[in-house]
Amino acid sequence: MPRPPRTTFMGVVRRLFYWAIVLGIWAAIGVGGIIVYYGAHLPPTSEWAVPKRPPNVKIVGIDGALIGNRGDTGGEVVKLKEMSKYIPEAVMAIEDRRFYSHWGVDPIGLVRAFTVNLGSKGLVQGGSTLTQQLAKNLFLTPERHFGRKVQELILSFWLEKTYTKDQILEMYLNRVYMGAGAYGVDAAARRYFGKSAKDVSLMEAAMLGGLLKAPSRYAPTRNPDLAKQRASVVLQAMVDSGYISAEERKAALDAPNTIMTHPNAGAENYVADWVMDILPSYVGALDKDITVETTVDGSLQILAEAALQTALLQYGDKKDVSQGALVAIDPTGGVKALIGGIDYSKSQFNRAVQAKRQPGSTFKVFTYLTAMEQGLTPDTIRPDEPFSYKGWSPKNFEKEYKGPIALKDALAQSINTVAARLAVEVGPKKVADTAMRMGITSAMMPTPSIALGTSEVTPLEITGAYVPFSNGGYGVVPHVIERIRSADGKVLYERKGSGPGRVLDPVPLAEMNVMLQETLISGTGKKAALPGWPSGAKSGTSQDFRDAWFIGYTGLLTTGVWLGNDDGTPTKRATGGSLASIVWHRFMTDALRGKHPVPIPGADGRVDPNAVPAALQPVPVQPGQPDAATPMASGQPTAPSPAPNQPASNQPVALAPLPAQQPASSAQPDAGRPISLAPVPVAPSAPTRPAQQPTPAAAQPAPRPAQTVQPAPVARTQQQAVQPQPVQPQPYPVQQPRPYPAQAAVPPQYATGRAVPQAYPAPAGPIPPGTIGEAARGGANGPVPPRPVGPPAGYSTMQPSRGGLDGVLDSLFGR
Numbered sequence: 001m002p003r004p005p006r007t008t009f010m011g012v013v014r015r016l017f018y019w020a021i022v023l024g025i026w027a028a029i030g031v032g033g034i035i036v037y038y039g040a041h042l043p044p045t046s047e048w049a050v051p052k053r054p055p056n057v058k059i060v061g062i063d064g065a066l067i068g069n070r071g072d073t074g075g076e077v078v079k080l081k082e083m084s085k086y087i088p089e090a091v092m093a094i095e096d097r098r099f100y101s102h103w104g105v106d107p108i109g110l111v112r113a114f115t116v117n118l119g120s121k122g123l124v125q126g127g128s129t130l131t132q133q134l135a136k137n138l139f140l141t142p143e144r145h146f147g148r149k150v151q152e153l154i155l156s157f158w159l160e161k162t163y164t165k166d167q168i169l170e171m172y173l174n175r176v177y178m179g180a181g182a183y184g185v186d187a188a189a190r191r192y193f194g195k196s197a198k199d200v201s202l203m204e205a206a207m208l209g210g211l212l213k214a215p216s217r218y219a220p221t222r223n224p225d226l227a228k229q230r231a232s233v234v235l236q237a238m239v240d241s242g243y244i245s246a247e248e249r250k251a252a253l254d255a256p257n258t259i260m261t262h263p264n265a266g267a268e269n270y271v272a273d274w275v276m277d278i279l280p281s282y283v284g285a286l287d288k289d290i291t292v293e294t295t296v297d298g299s300l301q302i303l304a305e306a307a308l309q310t311a312l313l314q315y316g317d318k319k320d321v322s323q324g325a326l327v328a329i330d331p332t333g334g335v336k337a338l339i340g341g342i343d344y345s346k347s348q349f350n351r352a353v354q355a356k357r358q359p360g361s362t363f364k365v366f367t368y369l370t371a372m373e374q375g376l377t378p379d380t381i382r383p384d385e386p387f388s389y390k391g392w393s394p395k396n397f398e399k400e401y402k403g404p405i406a407l408k409d410a411l412a413q414s415i416n417t418v419a420a421r422l423a424v425e426v427g428p429k430k431v432a433d434t435a436m437r438m439g440i441t442s443a444m445m446p447t448p449s450i451a452l453g454t455s456e457v458t459p460l461e462i463t464g465a466y467v468p469f470s471n472g473g474y475g476v477v478p479h480v481i482e483r484i485r486s487a488d489g490k491v492l493y494e495r496k497g498s499g500p501g502r503v504l505d506p507v508p509l510a511e512m513n514v515m516l517q518e519t520l521i522s523g524t525g526k527k528a529a530l531p532g533w534p535s536g537a538k539s540g541t542s543q544d545f546r547d548a549w550f551i552g553y554t555g556l557l558t559t560g561v562w563l564g565n566d567d568g569t570p571t572k573r574a575t576g577g578s579l580a581s582i583v584w585h586r587f588m589t590d591a592l593r594g595k596h597p598v599p600i601p602g603a604d605g606r607v608d609p610n611a612v613p614a615a616l617q618p619v620p621v622q623p624g625q626p627d628a629a630t631p632m633a634s635g636q637p638t639a640p641s642p643a644p645n646q647p648a649s650n651q652p653v654a655l656a657p658l659p660a661q662q663p664a665s666s667a668q669p670d671a672g673r674p675i676s677l678a679p680v681p682v683a684p685s686a687p688t689r690p691a692q693q694p695t696p697a698a699a700q701p702a703p704r705p706a707q708t709v710q711p712a713p714v715a716r717t718q719q720q721a722v723q724p725q726p727v728q729p730q731p732y733p734v735q736q737p738r739p740y741p742a743q744a745a746v747p748p749q750y751a752t753g754r755a756v757p758q759a760y761p762a763p764a765g766p767i768p769p770g771t772i773g774e775a776a777r778g779g780a781n782g783p784v785p786p787r788p789v790g791p792p793a794g795y796s797t798m799q800p801s802r803g804g805l806d807g808v809l810d811s812l813f814g815r
Contacts (some may be wrong), residue, residue: 013358016093021239025203029675039115039387040247043102043152048155048158050138050163050171051138051139052287052288053073053077053175053184053266053289054071054073055071055175055286055287055288055290055353056069056070056071056073056074056075056076056077056289057069057070057071057275057276057286057289057290057291057292058076058289058290058291058292059271059272059275059292059294060291060293061294061296061297061301062293062294062295062296062297062298062334062336062482063298064248064293064299065292065298067268067271067272067296067298068264068268068269068271069187069190070173070272070275070276072183073182073183073184073187073226074182074183074184074187074189074191075183075184075185075187075188075190075197076191076289077174077184077186077246078174078184078185078186078196078197078198080166080169080172080173082200082437083173083186083197083204084186084198084199084200084201085656086090086200086202086204086206087173087185087197087200087205087208087209088173088237089205089238089241089244090205090206090208090209090234090243091130091169091172091173091208091209091212092130092169092244093209093237093240093241094209094212094234094237094238095130095133095209095212096109096129096130096209097237099129099130099131099165099169099382100165100497102129102451103157103160104129104131104153104156104157104159104160105129105131105132105153105156105157106129109129119444121160122196122339125624128152129156130168130169130172130258131156131159131160131168132153132156133172133176134151134159134168134171134172134175135152135155135156135158135159135757136152137172137175137177138155138171138175139151139155140152140155141483143191144322147550150491153413157452158581166190166774172415172455173185173565174186174480176212176214176261177215178208178211178212179211179215179216179218179222180192180215180219180221180222182416184197185197185208187734188208188211189204189208191221191260192208192219192220192221192259192260192334193257193258193259193260193357194199194258194260194264195245195347201251201255201257202235202244202248202251202252203231203235203252203255203257204257205215206231206232206234206235206238207220207227207228207229207230207231207234207257207374208229209234210227210230210233211227213230214382216465218230218423221259221260222545224259226529227259227774228253229514232253233247234356235253236249245638265343265345266303266305266343266344266364267301267304267305267339267340267341268298268343269348270339270340270341270348270350270352270353271296271301271335271338271480271636272336273340273348273350274338274350274353274466274480275292275294275480275481276391277353277797278481279292279481279484281445282481282484282492282493283365283484283492283493288487289486289487290484290485290486290487290492291483291485291486291487292481292483292484293482293483293484293689294480294481294482295330295334295335295336295481295482296335296336296337296338297336297337299315299471300328300336300337300591301336301337301338301339303337303341303587303590303591304326304328304338304447304587304591305339305585306590307343307586307587307590308324308326308339308561308583308587310343310586311324311582311586312324312563313578315574315579315582316427318572318575319571319572319573319574320463320565320569320570320571320572321340321548321563321564321565321571321574321579322342322565322566322671323341323347323563323565323566324339324341324342324350324351324561324562324563324564324583325339325340325341325351325352325355325459325561325562326338326339326352326459326461326559326561326562326587327339327352327459327460327463327464327478327560327562327589328557328558328559328560328591329432329463329464329467329476329478329557329559330478330557330749331467331471331474331555331556331558332471332475332476333464333467333477333478333479333622334479334480334482335460335478335479335480336354336517336557337587337591338352338460338480339352340352340353340354340536344742344751347566349456349566351562351566352436352458352460352562353459353460354458355458355459355540355562356442356456356457356458357414357454357456357458357546357562357564358455358456358542358543358546358547359453359455359456359457359459359462359540359542359549359550360452360453360540360541360542360547360549360576361414361416361419361452361538361539361540361541362415362453362462362538362539362540362549362550362551362576363435363450363451363452363453363455363462363540364411364419364451364452364458364538365411365466365469365512365516365538366431366435366438366440366465366513367419367422367423367426367431367451368407368411368419368422368433368435368512369434369451369504369508369512370422370426370430370434371407371422371425371426372507372508372511372512373434373505373508373522374426374430375408377407377512378406378407378408378514378515379405379406379407379408380407381404381405381406381407382404382410382417382418382421382422383403383405383417383418383421383552384396384401384402384403384404384405384410384415384417384701385401385403385417386401386417387417387420387474389420389424389448392415392420392447392448393707394417394420394449394452395416395417396416401417402415407422407515408514408515408518408520408597408751409518410809411515411516411518411523411538412515412518412519412521412522412523412524413522413524414523414524414538414539414540414577417454419452420448420449420451420452421453422451423448423449423450424448428446428447428448428450428451429446431446431450431451432444432446435465437475437503438465438466438468438475438503438504439458439461439462439464439465439467439468439475439476439477439478440461441453441461441776442456442457442461443455445630452572453540453542459560459561459562460478460479462521463478463551463558463559463560464476464477466558466560467553467558468504468509468551468555469509469513469516469536469600470513470553470554470557470558470600471538471555472502472506472509472601473502473503473504473506473601474501474502474503474504475501475502475503476500477499477500479495481493481495482494482495483495483689495697506601506602507602508770509601509602509756510601510602512536512600513536513600513601514602514793515536516536516537516538516552517534517535517536517600519536519537519538520535520536520552521541524576524577524748525537525538525539525550525552525577525581526580527577527578527581527582527585528550528552528584528585530554530585530588530589530592531584532597532600533554533592533597533754534555534597534598535552535553535554535588535600536552536553536555536600537550537551537553537581537584538551538552539551539554539575539576539581540576541575541576541577541581541772544570545570545571545572545574545575546564546565546566546568546569546570546571547562547582548562548563548574548576548578548579549561549562549563549565549576549580550576550577550580550581550583551582551584552584552588553600554588554592554597554598554600555597555598555600556595556598557588557591557592558582558809559587559588559591559716561580561581561583561584561587562580563579563580563583574722595693597806606791607654610772616646644747701780707798719805769793792806
């Protein structure tokens with residue numbers, strides 16, 4: 001038998017080489033088959049696209065200072081070249097040192113991670129690159145299995161082929177979850193350090209980089225010591241990578257750092273929430289980042305919050321007052337400061353915009369204004385004595401009466417009987433018409449008790465209704481949004497056009513300013529006087545001391561203050577002329593400090609029918625220019641027309657006669673005194689206009705000059721009914737309107753005040769998620785409470801629509 005040929009060394013090598021090639025081919029076929037199999041479950045590459053980041057709304061004040069960020073992410077997109085250089089360096093040093101040299105997958109990093117994990121007998125180090133992490137966050141579910149890893153590799157190769165390294169790094173840093181509801185480095189920087197990602201220090205960047213391993217565990221707000229230990233590891237990695245020196249690392253560790261342990265809960269969040277509520281009326285649904293420029297003055301916002309909180313800290317417990325609101329409006333209707341409550345972290349209910357309360361005697365100004373327009377003057381005499389009208393008998397608290405008294409003194413001292421008599425004399429319906437013309441948008445009951453403030457209003461609308469007294473008689477629509485821009489600077493909306501025009505004739509305007517000025521000289525608001533500043537004001541207290549109001553103005557600013565309790569319980573004799581006036585005086589004193597006094601029209605006794613205050617110099621209006629604000633971008637919806645819920649001016653409104661019995665409801669005088677409603681058997685048989693009381697010769701007023709503008713009557717019809725019908729607001733036809741600074745349509749969200757029950761308890765528990773500006777709120781310094789836990793729906797993960805991993809991107813790409 002022949003012996004087999006002897007195997008030489010070279011033969012062995014050749015065989016090994018042969019089988020290595022064979023095995024390599026089969027391995028390549030196997031890997032290729034796996035890639036093809038799992039890749040087949042992905043959509044066609046022609047449909048692959050990076051999903052849009054959830055839009056962020058950046059809300060800024062009139063000076064450009066940030067008020068707050070709103071959106072699911074809690075921060076804005078920051079360009080890579082704009083953010084602090086330490087942030088990308090820290091992230092690459094600790095997560096992917098060879099980011100700029102690999103092609104989506106780092107073989108060296110994989111081998112290193114495998115070796116470390118094998119020696120540790122557990123998963124200690126990961127080998128995913130930043131590109132792989134971005135692919136996972138953008139397209140895949142968080143499940144861990146072999147198929148998902150293969151798809152992650154495929155998508156990583158696609159990202160590397162489609163985008164530059166800088167674009168991939170920028171997308172990653174603006175989308176990665178960093179704990180506490182913050183997505184992206186800007187949101188995280190604001191949440192943890194109260195600053196933009198553009199301004200973070202080396203140590204702060206190291207803390208942000210350390211979050212990526214375990215955001216909840218290493219969050220500085222939760223475990224500050226652990227966060228600093230992790231930051232030390234990141235800093236050492238930056239030294240090893242050559243980004244910083246050892247000396248810089250030591251300096252960063254020794255430098256003091258400020259960590260925000262609590263979410264931002266400043267009163268500016270009430271402004272941001274209000275903006276988000278009305279924003280859809282201006283730009284519709286959002287699909288990109290925008291910047292909303294508002295009329296709010298950040299310094300005045302701080303002063304308003306301090307004045308309100310300080311007063312309640314001093315007197316809140318003593319007077320049993322737990323809540324308050326403040327609104328400050330400039331002569332054009334721009335809201336300069338708005339405080340919706342005492343503590344935003346405890347209650348996000350915006351009392352300045354949403355809460356409707358009885359305004360008490362602050363509503364008397366509309367009764368007196370109606371009387372001035374009917375021919376009466378501040379020196380007209382009316383009796384302060386008991387009277388009854390169809391069973392309704394308002395009384396002064398002291399049960400003492402001054403007899404004949406001039407109207408200016410009656411208003412200054414807030415005498416109820418005189419105001420009630422005037423309402424009967426001029427007609428409750430005309431008082432309601434006057435209030436609507438001045439800016440009240442809530443429904444009112446046309447009964448004599450309207451003079452004492454029994455119809456509920458919001459602080460925003462009644463403060464806005466006082467503005468015409470300060471600006472020369474021009475109506476305003478309180479507004480907060482001035483301009484809206486896209487991230488690339490394109491103007492989407494801008495206020496322009498004329499406003500409602502003149503709503504007050506110069507003569508009654510001057511007479512009202514004389515009377516309201518007297519309130520601060522000798523009346524219920526004399527403790528709130530502003531030395532050196534021409535000003536007018538009116539205080540008010542509702543029945544049983546439930547609500548305390550003070551509304552006043554100068555030529556620069558009109559401010560309204562409300563104090564009370566959310567559940568409507570009475571306070572301990574807190575009145576508009578006491579506690580509310582303290583808040584008003586503190587705020588106005590600080591707000592006007594350093595400014596030159598501006599006169600208010602007619603307060604000096606002189607009337608110039610043609611004068612227009614400096615703050616309201618006419619703005620030329622081109623023919624055809626719209627009255628309401630006009631969106632600048634095509635395809636954007638226009639803001640709604642002013643005064644929603646109003647019928648057309650020629651549409652008759654049902655007016656019912658007064659009932660035989662009036663409800664026992666009225667408002668208190670400004671001194672905070674409850675009203676006795678006992679009937680007095682002195683009643684005129686009909687609401688006739690009584691003869692004017694004689695005035696001593698020395699006190700006889702000069703002949704009244706002819707009025708320059710006579711308001712046109714609104715069409716009415718008479719309709720019999722058992723109960724008085726609410727008066728719905730109507731447009732007031734104004735003759736000869738003058739050019740007026742920009743006024744926009746009033747969005748429906750706040751024009752009607754969003755009526756709430758008589759008692760409004762603070763929202764209990766977390767606000768249900770689902771809408772930007774309600775559950776997903778972001779403040780000027782990061783997210784604010786309440787904040788949903790975990791990622792927002794549809795942001796970083798996707799649910800398959802075809803089972804398993806099949807169609808994992810279907811919902812993303814619209815398949």
